[in-house]
Amino acid sequence: MTNHCCGPGYASPAEAMTAPREKLLYTIAIYTGTGIQKPDYLCTIDVDPESSTYSQVISRLQMPGIGDELHHSGWNACSSCHGDASMERKYLIVPGVRSSNLHIVDCGTDPRSPTLFKVIDGAEIKARTNLSAPHTVHCLGSEIIISMLGDAQGNAPGGYLQLSKEFEIVGRWENSMGSIKFGYDFWYQPRHNVMVSSEWAAPNTFMPGFDLEEVGHLKYGREIHFWDFEKKEPKQTFYLGEDGLIPLEVRFHHNPDSSHGFVGAALSANIIHWWKDAAGDWQWEKIVDVGNEPHPEWPIPIPGVISVILLSMDDRYLYLCNWLHGDIRQYDISDPHNAKLTGQVWMGGLLDRAPEVNGVKVTGGPQMIQLSLDGKRLYVTTSLFSTWDNQFYPEIRTNGGCMLMVNCDTENGGMEIDPLFVVDFGKEPNGPSRCHETRYPGGDCTSDIWV
Amino acid sequence: MTSFTITLANQGGAAFDVDHRKPLLQSLREQGVDLPYGCKYGGCITCAAKIISGKVDQKAQRALNNRQINYGYIILCVARPMSDCTLEVGVESHDKLYRNPFLDPLAAHELKADIATPLEAKK
Numbered sequence: 001m002t003n004h005c006c007g008p009g010y011a012s013p014a015e016a017m018t019a020p021r022e023k024l025l026y027t028i029a030i031y032t033g034t035g036i037q038k039p040d041y042l043c044t045i046d047v048d049p050e051s052s053t054y055s056q057v058i059s060r061l062q063m064p065g066i067g068d069e070l071h072h073s074g075w076n077a078c079s080s081c082h083g084d085a086s087m088e089r090k091y092l093i094v095p096g097v098r099s100s101n102l103h104i105v106d107c108g109t110d111p112r113s114p115t116l117f118k119v120i121d122g123a124e125i126k127a128r129t130n131l132s133a134p135h136t137v138h139c140l141g142s143e144i145i146i147s148m149l150g151d152a153q154g155n156a157p158g159g160y161l162q163l164s165k166e167f168e169i170v171g172r173w174e175n176s177m178g179s180i181k182f183g184y185d186f187w188y189q190p191r192h193n194v195m196v197s198s199e200w201a202a203p204n205t206f207m208p209g210f211d212l213e214e215v216g217h218l219k220y221g222r223e224i225h226f227w228d229f230e231k232k233e234p235k236q237t238f239y240l241g242e243d244g245l246i247p248l249e250v251r252f253h254h255n256p257d258s259s260h261g262f263v264g265a266a267l268s269a270n271i272i273h274w275w276k277d278a279a280g281d282w283q284w285e286k287i288v289d290v291g292n293e294p295h296p297e298w299p300i301p302i303p304g305v306i307s308v309i310l311l312s313m314d315d316r317y318l319y320l321c322n323w324l325h326g327d328i329r330q331y332d333i334s335d336p337h338n339a340k341l342t343g344q345v346w347m348g349g350l351l352d353r354a355p356e357v358n359g360v361k362v363t364g365g366p367q368m369i370q371l372s373l374d375g376k377r378l379y380v381t382t383s384l385f386s387t388w389d390n391q392f393y394p395e396i397r398t399n400g401g402c403m404l405m406v407n408c409d410t411e412n413g414g415m416e417i418d419p420l421f422v423v424d425f426g427k428e429p430n431g432p433s434r435c436h437e438t439r440y441p442g443g444d445c446t447s448d449i450w451v
Numbered sequence: 452m453t454s455f456t457i458t459l460a461n462q463g464g465a466a467f468d469v470d471h472r473k474p475l476l477q478s479l480r481e482q483g484v485d486l487p488y489g490c491k492y493g494g495c496i497t498c499a500a501k502i503i504s505g506k507v508d509q510k511a512q513r514a515l516n517n518r519q520i521n522y523g524y525i526i527l528c529v530a531r532p533m534s535d536c537t538l539e540v541g542v543e544s545h546d547k548l549y550r551n552p553f554l555d556p557l558a559a560h561e562l563k564a565d566i567a568t569p570l571e572a573k574k
Binding site for chain 2: 032033034035037066067068069098099100132133150152153154203204207208209210211212213214217219295297298299300301302386387390391392394397
């Protein structure tokens with residue numbers, strides 16, 4: 001149970017796993033790039049099976065303007081401030097990748113109906129820090145840092161924006177970007193004084209859509225970076241080459257003593273594993289390699305495009321999504337050097353393996369995922385990014401995205417799509433929208449870090 | 452001030468006088484046209500429109516590749532008019548904006564300007 005004497009979150013990953021089952025989800029949905037001239041919004045979804053509104057959107061918080069492209073989000077406080085009784089997990093920071101606006105959403109006052117607390121204007125962020133295109137939000141103690149993928153003109157590498165706990169702009173977090181070419185995701189593991197960051201591309205490259213040909217012109221990332229976390233500067237870079245094209249989601253083990261971590265290389269469709277060896281040096285290896293699939297009518301085989309990875313709270317299972325193939329995989333990584341495939345389900349995708357699930361036409365493929373703290377329920381959304389959706393899944397404009405739930409066997413491995421749960425974003429009141437990242441009010445498997 | 456007339460072909464031929472010094476997105480929105488947009492610095496393609504006739508200066512755009520430019524796409528948040536123009540706006544004009552790169556690769560001269568190989572240089 002939660003230790004009520006202390007701050008937000010849980011004393012340990014093991015304690016987090018014993019938390020009560022999640023009853024609400026917060027999921028962003030976009031109209032940017034869809035042709036519907038309405039603001040993007042934050043949905044609250046009822047996931048309490050005892051409730052009469054189970055599997056439905058129960059409230060919608062519209063952003064003030066159009067064109068944000070909401071994408072990822074993060075809490076003002078997580079288990080990294082568990083020891084600080086003055087902190088509370090109350091505000092969700094919801095950036096707009098295109099507008100650079102940061103929306104501070106109060107989810108604590110009424111968790112079933114969040115309200116907008118504050119907006120930090122993208123123009124102010126650009127003027128004060130020369131940064132744009134916010135992506136990943138992590139709190140670290142009472143500070144908040146956000147990876148910003150571009151400078152104020154959308155050029156790489158961008159940097160890191162630091163906010164105070166009152167949501168004031170502090171400035172640039174990092175002391176140096178070293179020779180880093182691109183930014184994207186990051187995760188830190190303080191007991192090893194390390195942060196690892198990955199690479200997408202410059203906003204001016206990825207925001208208009210995916211020109212595959214630009215990969216060969218080195219416009220997309222293929223390196224990961226190990227930072228001296230206290231000095232706030234990069235210390236070591238691994239060139240992953242053809243094995244690591246477009247390394248995206250970065251996940252350390254939740255166990256704060258562990259040095260093991262993973263990144264999904266989206267275009268190579270590989271999982272890269274790193275760890276600190278006995279001599280104290282960082283090493284890396286490829287542990288999963290998803291092969292390309294030929295298409296009968298297309299000149300170029302289709303890569304999986306691993307758009308997300310996630311680790312269960314006990315660090316036993318790694319989940320990945322092949323957004324273009326249409327499958328979610330579960331690997332047992334009890335031995336992180338030897339990933340064993342233990343489960344696989346299909347939804348949507350370009351290979352036409354599962355065009356319809358639970359009575360809903362799945363447009364897009366499995367994309368963002370969020371796992372319950374006990375590891376048994378995996379919530380999945382299908383939209384990646386408006387312009388990329390428009391290239392690969394143009395019917396999403398009229399069909400919208402959807403959310404499904406996958407039941408995961410934590411004892412023996414295995415996955416099954418839940419036959420009752422589906423949220424069809426094609427039927428939203430203002431027209432078809434697209435859903436992306438999900439957060440739980442009490443913290444989830446990608447929000448919390450232990451110090 | 453020099454002004455030009457911008458006609459929106461897919462909005463019933465509605466016409467607007469605009470200042471040649473201002474980006475078209477700003478001028479048209481100020482006159483009540485509801486247009487999509489995102490970054491407002493020419494990098495994200497959300498505000499793309501198709502030019503049917505006329506000429507714009509869009510040197511500041513970074514979003515379009517040469518194939519998209521050849522189809523007539525312009526980036527309204529940074530494009531300034533150099534003549535009267537007729538445009539198609541909004542996602543209705545995006546029929547040729549997006550392509551699946553595994554189905555339909557770009558030739559070397561169709562890439563973005565900074566990495567494209569000019570056609571004549573290939574000889």
